[in-house]
Amino acid sequence: MYALLVLCMLVVAAAAQSTTVPTSNIIDLLTTRRLTTLLNLIQQAGLTDTLKGPGPFTLFAPSETSLGNLDATDTAKVTALMKYHVANGQYQRADLYNEESLTSLQANQSIRVNYYISKGVITIEGQAIQSSDHVLSNGVVHFIKGVMMPPAGTVLDVVSKDGNLTTLASAIKSAMLDNFFQDQKPITLFAPTDDAFNKLGSATVQGLIADPALLKSVLQYHVVPGTIYRAAFRTTYLPTFEEADKIRIHNFFFFGYEADDGGMVDDELSATNGVVQRIDTVLIPSSLSDQVKALTAGATTAA
Structure with missing residues (x-):
């Protein structure tokens, strides 16, 4: 009887844990991971408060190494580029499919998703997802290999x-x-x-x-x-x-x-x-x- 009671308590605890809503937001995650280059660019683009807000958003976060090669002297270009890395809505890996088009925060610029089943690779505007589904209170973060460049026309x-x-x-x-x-x-x-x-x-x-x-x-x-x-x-x-x-x-x-x-x-x-x-x-x-x-x-x- 005691063993059954313990088992029931464990099941209830597990269920409660699985339904717990994350309290950390996107900026909290980036801060915890000490992604200072990305955080500075987001701040320069005026997106810090946005990515602390209710969302939901999906951030495709480039590696710190790739961001280090960017010219950050032009704030307008930095702003457009950072907005392009944020999609409106929450998209987990299971929601992404080949040739899907996501609406970014940058006006009139959509983000292309490609899913290559033969290699098990998902790319976001050509950049492979390296770590996915970091679910937060206001959205989700996927870490990608490099910086996404918006298409320059057809x-x-x-x-x-x-x-x-x-x-x-x-x-x-x-x-x-x-x-x-x-x-x-x-x-x-x-x-x-x-x-x-x-x-x-x-x-x-x-x-x-x-x-x-x-x-x-x-x-x-x-x-x-x-x-x-x-x-x-x-x-x-x-x-x-x-x-x-x-x-x-x-x-x-x-x-x-x-x-x-x-x-x-x-x-x-x-x-x-x-x-x-x-x-x-x-x-x-x-x-x-x-x-x-x-x-x-x-x-x-x-x-």
Whole structure:
């Protein structure tokens, strides 16, 4: 009888504990963890009282290391960036699904969620969640790997604004793919840099420009359906919009990533309809290789 009484008391205590509402707020958690860089930026952005308030909010908290690389001299930019890391509403890990769009505190800027089941990885605007579901009185905190950068327009906008993708921007226009890169979603573009086109050779580039149909197929080979950030990369083959060929993605653990034989350079760039991954080589699908080689051969013969 005594044992039964003790068991009942333990069950009641456990139930009471499980329904206890946290009394700490978001700022309390950050303070307890001594995340001084993040706290200072939140203070600079005028968000301290907000994140002490009733909420509910979801804070995607970047690592202190990644925040240390930010230029904090421009308060307006800091404010916009910190607001972008806070979503209205409480979203625990179980609430997050692929291509979900969360409303941030930064006006007209939504936050993209991607859930890569094959790797068990959830990314928030490309940054992997490293520690999740820190539930508090006014919301929840997820700790993410790095700083999220808001999308700078569509994939077409991102390419057009990048000073290292000028040849690609011209090629997209020549192939009449402007609307495709503006409207198609979600997509991942493996974007050859200007140096990549230089490696291909001016004769081949000019030949492609003169053959819009072939150029279109080559460019579509650089596009994969879905938003695929590097946190989700694994060695695999992915379908492309060129359809006849698949692109090979390879993850070199400590040495970076490749799309076919094109190494990825610089940071990935979020877009409102996907992501841009810059690469150092123009990729030629096997089904089109003979046609592309013929461009160079024809130019050599004509010379």
